[in-house]
Amino acid sequence: MKLLRYGALGAEKPGLLDNAGLLRDLSGHVDDITGDTLDDVTLAKLRALDPADLPIVEGEQRIGACVGNIGKFLCIGLNYSDHAAETGAAIPKHPILFFKANSAIVGPYDDVVMPRGSTHTDWEVELGVVIGKEAKYVSKEDALDYVAGYCIVNDVSERHFQNNLTGQWTKGKSCDTFGPTGPWLVTRDEVGDPQNLNMTCDVNGKRMQTGTTSTMIFTVAEIIEHLSQLFTLHPGDVITTGTPPGVGMGIKPEPIYLKKGDVMDLTIEGLGHQRQNVDQDA
Structure with missing residues (x-):
C-alpha cells in the first residue's frame, strides 16, 4: 500500500x-x-x-511529505562502508546519530533552497524508515514489526556548516528544505526485505550515486534496536539510514557541490522517485 x-x-x-x-x-x-x-x-x-x-483526485497536485506531524527526524551517519571510505572516515562501532530539524521537511518535488552564502551543499539519497508503534527496548529480531513503512529521504547537507561551524552535524543538516521526504510511504508488507533495495541519485541527469541497502553497516533492525535502548521511538518518527557512495564531497580530485539551477533525481526500488530543483536564498 x-x-x-x-x-x-x-x-x-x-x-x-x-x-x-x-x-x-x-x-x-x-x-x-x-x-x-x-x-x-x-x-x-x-x-x-x-x-x-475511493474518489479519484483530479488535476495536478503538489505532493507533500508522506508523513505529517513527524515527531523525531532521526538520522544515521556513515552507515555504508563504501561511503565511509570515500569520506576518509573510520567504520563506526555504533550507529552515528544526529537529528535533522523538522523545519527542514518538505515534499519530494519541492525546491531545495540553499541558505545564504552556501557553497558546499550536497546530496544524499537515503532509505527512510517510518515508525508505526511505540518502540522501547526492542530486539533486532522483533524490530521490523515496529515499522509502518518506508520512503525516500534526500538528506541534503551543507558540508561547510556541518564540518566547520563547530558542534554537531545538525548545523549542516537542518537548513530549511533540506529534508525532502516521500513521495509515498510504502507499507512494510509491500516492501519486504529493506536490506535489498537498489538506490540512485542523479544530478543534472548524471548518475552520481548507485548503491544498495545491502551494504549498510547497521541494518534497519539493528538501528531500531540500538535507538530504542536509548529513548522511546514513537509512531510517526522517521529514521533516515545513511547514504551510499557518490556524494559531492567525496568526488576526486575536487569535490562538486550543488549550485542554483541544478536538478536532483532520486530513486529507491519500489519507493518511487523524487526530483528537486535547487535555488538559493538571496
Whole structure:
C-alpha cells in the first residue's frame, strides 16, 4: 500500500496511490497520514478498502511529505562502508546519530533552497524508515514489526556548516528544505526485505550515486534496536539510514557541490522517485 499526502503546504490531505497509478482520496477514512494513523489496526482497515471505491483526485497536485506531524527526524551517519571510505572516515562501532530539524521537511518535488552564502551543499539519497508503534527496548529480531513503512529521504547537507561551524552535524543538516521526504510511504508488507533495495541519485541527469541497502553497516533492525535502548521511538518518527557512495564531497580530485539551477533525481526500488530543483536564498 502506497500512502501519500497531497495539497498545499500545511494543508495536505491523505491519499492512496492505486495499482494503476491513480491518486485516490482517503479523507473519508483518516484525517491525515500521521503517527496517529500508522498503527497496524488502522493500516489493516485502509488495506481492506477497495481503491476503486475511493474518489479519484483530479488535476495536478503538489505532493507533500508522506508523513505529517513527524515527531523525531532521526538520522544515521556513515552507515555504508563504501561511503565511509570515500569520506576518509573510520567504520563506526555504533550507529552515528544526529537529528535533522523538522523545519527542514518538505515534499519530494519541492525546491531545495540553499541558505545564504552556501557553497558546499550536497546530496544524499537515503532509505527512510517510518515508525508505526511505540518502540522501547526492542530486539533486532522483533524490530521490523515496529515499522509502518518506508520512503525516500534526500538528506541534503551543507558540508561547510556541518564540518566547520563547530558542534554537531545538525548545523549542516537542518537548513530549511533540506529534508525532502516521500513521495509515498510504502507499507512494510509491500516492501519486504529493506536490506535489498537498489538506490540512485542523479544530478543534472548524471548518475552520481548507485548503491544498495545491502551494504549498510547497521541494518534497519539493528538501528531500531540500538535507538530504542536509548529513548522511546514513537509512531510517526522517521529514521533516515545513511547514504551510499557518490556524494559531492567525496568526488576526486575536487569535490562538486550543488549550485542554483541544478536538478536532483532520486530513486529507491519500489519507493518511487523524487526530483528537486535547487535555488538559493538571496
